[in-house]
Amino acid sequence: MADCKAKTARGATGALPTRAPSDRAKEKVAKRHMSDSNGTDGGATAPDELSALEEAFRKFAIHGDTRAMGREMHGKNWSKLCKDCNIIDGKNVTITDVDIVFSKVKRKSFRTITFDQFKNALEELAQKRFKGKIEEEAIQEIYKLIEGKSPLISGVTKTVLSPTLTRLTDTSKFTGSHKERFDQCGKGKGRAGREYLVHDTGYVAGYKHAGTYDQKVKGTKHD
Numbered sequence: 565m566a567d568c569k570a571k572t573a574r575g576a577t578g579a580l581p582t583r584a585p586s587d588r589a590k591e592k593v594a595k596r597h598m599s600d601s602n603g604t605d606g607g608a609t610a611p612d613e614l615s616a617l618e619e620a621f622r623k624f625a626i627h628g629d630t631r632a633m634g635r636e637m638h639g640k641n642w643s644k645l646c647k648d649c650n651i652i653d654g655k656n657v658t659i660t661d662v663d664i665v666f667s668k669v670k671r672k673s674f675r676t677i678t679f680d681q682f683k684n685a686l687e688e689l690a691q692k693r694f695k696g697k698i699e700e701e702a703i704q705e706i707y708k709l710i711e712g713k714s715p716l717i718s719g720v721t722k723t724v725l726s727p728t729l730t731r732l733t734d735t736s737k738f739t740g741s742h743k744e745r746f747d748q749c750g751k752g753k754g755r756a757g758r759e760y761l762v763h764d765t766g767y768v769a770g771y772k773h774a775g776t777y778d779q780k781v782k783g784t785k786h787d
Contacts, residue, residue: 636677638675646689665688669685
C-alpha cells in the first residue's frame, strides 16, 4: 500500500515533481528581503556612510553631554562650533550673528536644531562670512571650515606667579643658611644642605676659595 502511494507521488516518470523557474526566483527574492530585515549582508548594499559635515555636526552635538545622541545640537555647542571652526571671524560674522541665526532656524519652544536646520543656519552665515562669492561657492567654503573638525579641548590654565611669590621662590636671592640648601642651579642639596657635615679638607664650610691654598704656596715657592 505504501509503495503504491510513493509511485503515485512520483508520477508516471518516476521522478519527484520539480518547481518552475519562476518559483525559484521568488524564493531568492524572499530570502534577500529576509536577510535585509535581519541586518545580514545577503548581497545587499551597505548603508551610506556619514558625510564629513554630518560627522562634524554629531561630534559637536554630543560635546559635553553624555546623554546626547548626536541628532540635535544645543545653542551652546552651535556657538562653540562656529568659534572652533573659525566661522566667527570678528569682522563679517560675530557671536551675535551666530545667536540670531540659531534662533531663526530652530523651531519655536525648542532649544536644539537638527542637522537640516544646521545646514540652513550655515547657508545664512555663508553669505556673511564669504562676501563677494556666489551663493553655492560661499556654502561650499563654509562647509570646508567644518568638515573633519572636532571640538577643541581647552588647555590647562597656567598659574600666574605674583611678584612676592616669585621673590620668595628665587633661590639665587636666598641668604644665610637658606642659601646653603641649594646649589647654583637652584637644585636642593638634600642632607648636605640641611646638616653641617664635616669635611676633612682644612677649610671652613662654605669657603669660596677652598682648594686654592696649595696653589698659592706652590706659586710662592716657585717665585
